[in-house]
Amino acid sequence: MASPVLLVAIQMVIMVLVATSVICFVRVLVGPTISDRMVGLNTISTKVTLMLVLLSILYGRALLLDVAIGFAMLNVTGSLVVAKYMEGGFRD
Amino acid sequence: MIEYISFLAGCTVMVLGAVGVIRFPDVYTRLHAATKCDTGGAISILVGVVVILGMSMTSLKVMLVLFLIFFLNPVASHALARASHRYGIKPCEITVVDMYE
Amino acid sequence: MSKMRFYLRERLDTVKHQLESQLQYGRGIKTWQKILVTFLVLYVFWIILLGSTALPPLVLGAGICTLLSFFTYDFFTKDIRVGENFFSRLLMFVFVYIPELAFIFLFRIIEANVNVARHVILMDINPGIVRIDTTLRSQTAVTALANIITLTPGTLTLDVKETLEGNALYVHWIDVETLSTEEAGEIIKGGVDEWLRRFFW
Numbered sequence: 001m002a003s004p005v006l007l008v009a010i011q012m013v014i015m016v017l018v019a020t021s022v023i024c025f026v027r028v029l030v031g032p033t034i035s036d037r038m039v040g041l042n043t044i045s046t047k048v049t050l051m052l053v054l055l056s057i058l059y060g061r062a063l064l065l066d067v068a069i070g071f072a073m074l075n076v077t078g079s080l081v082v083a084k085y086m087e088g089g090f091r092d
Numbered sequence: 093m094i095e096y097i098s099f100l101a102g103c104t105v106m107v108l109g110a111v112g113v114i115r116f117p118d119v120y121t122r123l124h125a126a127t128k129c130d131t132g133g134a135i136s137i138l139v140g141v142v143v144i145l146g147m148s149m150t151s152l153k154v155m156l157v158l159f160l161i162f163f164l165n166p167v168a169s170h171a172l173a174r175a176s177h178r179y180g181i182k183p184c185e186i187t188v189v190d191m192y193e
Numbered sequence: 194m195s196k197m198r199f200y201l202r203e204r205l206d207t208v209k210h211q212l213e214s215q216l217q218y219g220r221g222i223k224t225w226q227k228i229l230v231t232f233l234v235l236y237v238f239w240i241i242l243l244g245s246t247a248l249p250p251l252v253l254g255a256g257i258c259t260l261l262s263f264f265t266y267d268f269f270t271k272d273i274r275v276g277e278n279f280f281s282r283l284l285m286f287v288f289v290y291i292p293e294l295a296f297i298f299l300f301r302i303i304e305a306n307v308n309v310a311r312h313v314i315l316m317d318i319n320p321g322i323v324r325i326d327t328t329l330r331s332q333t334a335v336t337a338l339a340n341i342i343t344l345t346p347g348t349l350t351l352d353v354k355e356t357l358e359g360n361a362l363y364v365h366w367i368d369v370e371t372l373s374t375e376e377a378g379e380i381i382k383g384g385v386d387e388w389l390r391r392f393f394w
Contacts, residue, residue, distance in 0.1 A: 042169070046134060065157070069242075
């Protein structure tokens, strides 16, 4: 269904996404506070969701799209848990 | 042709957002860069994917992913910003005004 | 004495505000309309997740969505305003107002993306946390407004506090242009405030 040029373009986009994830991972490693690390992780998670969508086109498997939907939901839950912890726990 | 243009725009925005996450001075401005990656980059790349797939049930699913990124990522960044302000992380020195106290 | 009178006046305003809110809540749309809206949202979600158009799953989904919408109809539809004609408003919402919002939003996102890209390259930022006021009261409307403000790169909602006239939003702004509350509200909110007031109170 897809032309070879398009497949190469999708592979290039995935490479760019991986490279930017590595740049964001530097912030996760050196970040002075917890929030800085969470910002980096949140950005990486969004990029991984995009990668899953692109890989499902590349391999022709619609199953990876469902995985992407689940991952997009889980990403937010993780950030919310850390934010709640920083505000002082789950007492209320 | 549209898909290549939108892929290119998305990649540019992604690279600029990642550089912004590294270069900005404090956590709030870094959140701006992260939100920029989420909206600009994700919209451009997923619109390209929808153009490739055409009108089908699969492209509806891709639109659902776009919708989820669109509506759930601001919630996460808002929660992180408020939590870091209450945790005691100060904005950087060049901040003009802080009315939230 | 004058201080006492001022306190009483403030208290009276608070009570009036609470009464008004409760009256608004009591005047929501009818129950069958709430059930219908919830059913439509759930069924569209089911169809998208299904990914095929075979008949037996569609019938099964209709049954499950009907059952669920009888239990959960109050979650999303509590804050919708009362209008004259229900079906014409529903059709207008899907076919006119949502494309209008998408159109407004597209240009704002492109403009703001270019702005933040310039900030990343040149680092000419002067960030600050400003306060803006809105007259929207219900939780759904304020959540939607805060989400849209956060989605636009360059502005980030920190917190929401309830005031007498509505709600106050604290917004982290990457390039502070003005310190006045009204002017900042004009620039940050744009037309989204008016758009939301058509459906939510």
